[in-house]
Amino acid sequence: MTTDTATDVFEAHRPVLLGVAYRMLGRLADAEDVVQEAWLRWSGADRSTVREPRGYLVRVTTRLAVDRLRHIKSRREAYVGPWLPEPYVTDFGDTVPDSAERAVLADSVSLAVLVVLESLSPLERAVFVLREAFGYPYAEIAAMLERGEPAVRRLAVRARGHVEERRPRYDVDPVRRRDLTERFLAAAAGGDLAALMELLAPDVRLVGDSGGKSKAPLRVLESSDKVARFLQGAARMGVPDFSHRFLEINGGPALLALSGGRPDSVFQIEVADGLIQSVYIIRNPDKLLALADLA
Structure with missing residues (x-):
């Protein structure tokens, strides 16, 4: 050979x-x-x-x-x-x-x-x-x-x-997940607490991964009230020169948030019974390096 x-x-x-x-x-x-x-x-x-x-x-x-x-x-x-x-x-x-x-x-x-x-x-x-x-x-x-x-x-x-x-049991229908992701983005970006509460399951979990290098919860948030209020607070802080695009990440639709054209965060949700059961936010800059070419 x-x-x-x-x-x-x-x-x-x-x-x-x-x-x-x-x-x-x-x-x-x-x-x-x-x-x-x-x-x-x-x-x-x-x-x-x-x-x-x-x-x-x-x-x-x-x-x-x-x-x-x-x-x-x-x-x-x-x-x-x-x-x-x-x-x-x-x-x-x-x-x-x-x-x-x-x-x-x-x-x-x-x-x-x-x-x-x-x-x-x-x-x-x-x-x-x-x-x-x-x-x-x-x-x-x-x-x-x-x-x-x-x-x-x-x-x-x-x-x-x-x-x-x-392993949690989720609905893997990409169309439904994409639709809820878009609605989630609109509600979260606008800080619309009522709209967020309508989308979130009562026992929803938010897992934020920053590695201590960016702002994100240092523990898992549980319950629709805690998750919605965290997202509302994050919206008030804002992201400079925010833009976004949708990607297929880890087998499902996800949102790549950009700040000044650079990867800032990846958001992905898991859905069951028409409601968001889990929210994943990845903000560790070391884990976003591979996405820079996609920005």
Whole structure:
């Protein structure tokens, strides 16, 4: 296999590798570092012995992600305020033509699911991602992780049960979420308390991620009254030279707020029974760097 061919093969699989690494780590910079390390392993390997490049590359990427996840756990524990994954622009395009497969991929990368995955062990998370998001058979996952298949099945059962127990049930209809997002924006930007109260579920939760580097709640806000009043207060403070655009973030519609043409915040809501159940606000500037080119 020539160097050019090796590069072409790796680039063909890069989206899958990045998808695995991001679901494992929740941060694009970490995921990209892992994929780069996988490239170094691939470029230096004896590729004549590799029968299935995709399987080989996913195996290498997964192992590297497991190792990195073990090392960054302490960084997460020291994080200031609530932690949310870094916004990930998702547009599967023609690479995922089947709507059911697209729905599975979108759900596996949603903010709600990734937050739940944070509570899994690195091995449980790897098994869950490979099985639930990418559909790998247990035997292949066992080979990738160098574990026995019975052990991998036990990990899968534990991880799936944990996720199912903690994962909120939301309406994933993108049209409805987009409509409520637009109405939410209008009400929040105008500081319209009554309109906000009509959109918010009584037990709505607002999670703001600033990492202590921007203004955002340092704890989760719960109840429609607290969330609406916080948003009303934020509207009064305003954002200089405010503009916005809609993007597909983590498998669903989201709002990118800009200040002076630079990313300021990402807003995303989760909906059930026609009301907003969760509001996510990501304001940590380190997590918005990848969105600068989209502004």
